[in-house]
Amino acid sequence: MNKTKIGIFLSLLLLIGLTSCGEQKSNSKLVLNEILINNQSNFQDDYGLHSAWIEIFNKSFGSTDLAACLLKVSNQPGDTVTYFIPKGDILTSVKPRQHALFWADGEPNRGTFHTSFKLNPKTANWIGLFDSGKKLLDQIVVPAGTLGPNQSYARVSDGATEWEVKSGSGDKYVTPSTNNKTLDSNAKKEKFEEHDANGIGMAISAMSVVFCGLILLFIAFKIVGKAAVNLSKRNAMKSKGIDKHEAKELSQAPGEVYAAISMALHEMQDEVHDVEETVLTITRVKRSYSPWSSKIYTLRETPSRK
Amino acid sequence: MGDFINFLGNNLADFWTYTGFANATVGHVVMILVGLVFIYLAVAKEFEPMLLIPIGFGILIGNIPFNMDAGLKVGIYEEGSVLNILYQGVTSGWYPPLIFLGIGAMTDFSALISNPKLMLIGAAAQFGIFGAYMIALAMGFDPMQAGAIGIIGGADGPTAIFLSSKLAPNLMGAIAVSAYSYMALVPVIQPPIMRLLTTKNERIIRMKPPRAVSHTEKVIFPIIGLLLTCFLVPSGLPLLGMLFFGNLLKESGVTRRLANTASGPLIDTITILLGLTVGASTQASEFLTFDSIKIFALGALSFVIATTSGVIFVKIFNLFLKKDNKINPLIGNAGVSAVPDSARISQVIGLEYDSTNYLLMHAMGPNVAGVIGSAVAAGILLGFLM
Structure with missing residues (x-):
């Protein structure tokens, strides 16, 4: 299917290229x-x-x-x-x-x-x-x-x-x-002096183009991003041998389920008791750390004076 | 014997006319003081030392007085002099694209790729350019000069030099020094505006951590970026082409040596030459004019407008975003493309109000979008006015 799509895309590109060659002056x-x-x-x-x-x-x-x-x-x-x-x-x-x-x-x-x-x-x-x-x-x-x-x-x-x-x-x-x-004379300069003496026209038209350019990039990378996320999900599912439905279920499992599974594994591997002496409490911990919170990013390096 | 002493006396008197002491004017002294202030700011305050040291020292070099009628070929404006040859990289506009090559090779666009809507902040901050353009017109500059002055608001030294070399070569020295000076003064100019325009609640908005960006996306970015922006604004090709090329060298992963050269030795060499010659171009006789003062005033205004529009744009943008998807307006200033200083300002101010809210990588998105935006804006001005 993908190969067909790529084939169609390449054919279109070729067609456009040939057409534009024909129109060249x-x-x-x-x-x-x-x-x-x-x-x-x-x-x-x-x-x-x-x-x-x-x-x-x-x-x-x-x-x-x-x-x-x-x-x-x-x-x-x-x-x-x-x-x-x-x-x-x-x-x-x-x-x-x-x-x-x-x-x-x-x-x-x-x-x-x-x-x-x-x-x-x-x-x-x-x-x-x-x-x-x-x-x-x-x-x-x-x-x-x-x-x-x-x-x-x-x-x-x-x-x-x-x-x-x-x-x-x-x-x-x-x-x-x-x-x-x-x-x-400088025709462009004179045109601007005559029709846009205060620069509003230039500001509006130029800002429109700047926004257009970056909106185009935004749309392009929104699409590329979505495709990349879907692709990585698909690859992950493939490597784990699960289907979409199972993946969805897994992603919806609450944290407590993972905690219970981890606890059970821990007990199985290390401390197998019939009766526990301690009470286990599970508290969700919010991790505020991210790689970006590294202090090297916070400020300019302190000057080193010898 | 008397003749010989007379000969020696004449020789010494002749020599005296060649010295800097005999040729010094008030303008030279003023400019040398400006150069010393730049060096002081760079060394003592660490304001953009990589730029201010070469520019500051360049100002000293360019303002050593000498006998201009002697044809010594030492001045930057004397054809064939060493400084003049080095200055050609500025006048013919090939230093800036090489700087952009290095910037591309050292910039990580991941933040932007993972959250592409941040690109729009980079676009909004370009209002600084066109705000300054309008004020420059009102102050009596012609449209081409106003365009060259306005680009100071893009906060991008290489772009400012590139555009002014095409649109208003006679103002290039003042524009370049102004652009670099204000980039160095970003930590002074931006924070008060950011505080003034945001509420305490807005300053502590936590943004969603961005997703991991795949290698494929990083490789695709410079290619799509180049095609989309340059098809729209071909006149931005020298800057955008080199920026995205540098980025592809970095992200492709197979041209590490080239990327290292572009982001290391090459950009360092060009930065030294660019800074020094731009500084030296401020020769008092050419630089100390009323226009230069007006350009400095306009430069400050353009930075203020750019910062203001970036922050306000985020606030307006937030009205349309879901509650858990809001953007912290403190990253609005980063649309001003002084990379990475304006992003650092977002981080520092953000930490003042919440010591665990790290905005740096979020701010890098609009920051690098600002680089693209200002290069696009330069291309538009070039296309419209040349």
């Missing part, structure tokens, strides 16, 4: 983040030239290395150009939540961050990022005619799923090598 750490194709007067490279650029964002909270990754571009089906990101350059390691910018200028000899391909402003551009094992990490198609000069196609914020055209006006400014959305 892409866990690529590196994503394409912003692309500018027609660079007239935007960001300059280290040679002072205006070229198209591709920004990659490390959305994880650990450094990730781009070395040996592949950047691929295609302007038409079947025509794909690949740029192998060189190994051995420490700058290819992208710090947590930071960016790497590649110049799509067709000049790979100018350095690690200059690709072997160019982007074509007149056609659609498919750009793919692959890891060293040629597994696709991220891809994007910049449709033809979407971008004007100095406009970029970017995720709304770093790593977000939605893309938008950044025209450079208002809050839609082009952001090479920096956050797509500038965080110039």
Whole structure:
């Protein structure tokens, strides 16, 4: 019976595990983040030239290395150009939540961050990022005619799923090598300052969670405790060869019964008399001692001064 | 000859500008006196000597005046100095989880497992944190600073350091010293509140002796404890994870060497480094501010609120319990997780009113629940405010 229950429990666990695996989102750490194709007067490279650029964002909270990754571009089906990101350059390691910018200028000899391909402003551009094992990490198609000069196609914020055209006006400014959305305030702090200036909301919600956590533990250990007590009882009955009914009877026997049995045993073993000279009185003794009453627990140890 | 004497004179004058005497300020003297008071309390009064000796001496180290413009790399706030390197365990928050590992490896959760309802007292005492949070907001601190200050009420030094290093690093020195100071002063702060809030009849309530806890239950506790609390508050993982891991090392019975290391040499080493560097971080130029004074006042208040709420919660809880199952409200203070001092206070006060009523092990239940509760509360504050 128990084995069946354990089997069902394990199957359920497996099922839950498999289901949740199926729902997992892409866990690529590196994503394409912003692309500018027609660079007239935007960001300059280290040679002072205006070229198209591709920004990659490390959305994880650990450094990730781009070395040996592949950047691929295609302007038409079947025509794909690949740029192998060189190994051995420490700058290819992208710090947590930071960016790497590649110049799509067709000049790979100018350095690690200059690709072997160019982007074509007149056609659609498919750009793919692959890891060293040629597994696709991220891809994007910049449709033809979407971008004007100095406009970029970017995720709304770093790593977000939605893309938008950044025209450079208002809050839609082009952001090479920096956050797509500038965080110039502490949103959480401001939210608390605005809605919970006196802290009551925080106190109520946080205390609710603290109580929930400890109530969960309480319930769990109430159940575990009961199971453990039942188990130990069952084991004890098994070892003594008695059933539930007998155990109940035994547990209900008054102290006097045990005293009488002990006395009878004592008489049998040591002093067998027909007539007793003494009167036996039995008084229930309440033991106030427990291992906890040990004095070592009562106070801090007395300082020993020599 | 005259030039040589002149040279010697200039050298000595130059040397003088580097000495502590030339650079001493009133702030340094005040802080050195504070350090001496800590050492006095530890040695003469035996108030938490394991904490107050390193912190007190650390205050002396951190407040030796020196020429800060000389780039000697001796100060705790000078990058690359030895003290600065040791202090990184505090600023980057990895000392506290290691302390929790040791606490887990030396804590027996049996009292809590045998009587799980005592966990709720540990939860109630966390009102101290959020009471102090509200008062800190009213005093003009921003929510993140208020959260870091409030955690002093959790009475858990490592937790306070961990949280303040994340939420308000600039207040960490004052918060850490305040938390440890008040933990040392638990025997002074708690008894009057406990007496004030309880009647004589309540103080002599005898609690049922708890049942024996099986080995299996003790092994299951850290596993279930980790899963339940960290699924609810993942941001508490560094502290709770290490606490329960340490406990599993102890209770599994098969990793005795690891448990002994965690609960002995490791926690001792980290305690020395933590205490010393926290003390040294109270460099007068950084520490002696009006904010520090406010933090000390708030720290005292948070302990008072935590103790009060623990005791009152037990009294309310008793209204719903059967007559033979009542809880002695004197263990309510133990929800403040200063382990095991607040549990000892319950025992001492309980014995004052009934010399055969031993409350220590009963009080250990809420006491260790308080450790879990304060780590959970820290995780919540981190999750809400970061």
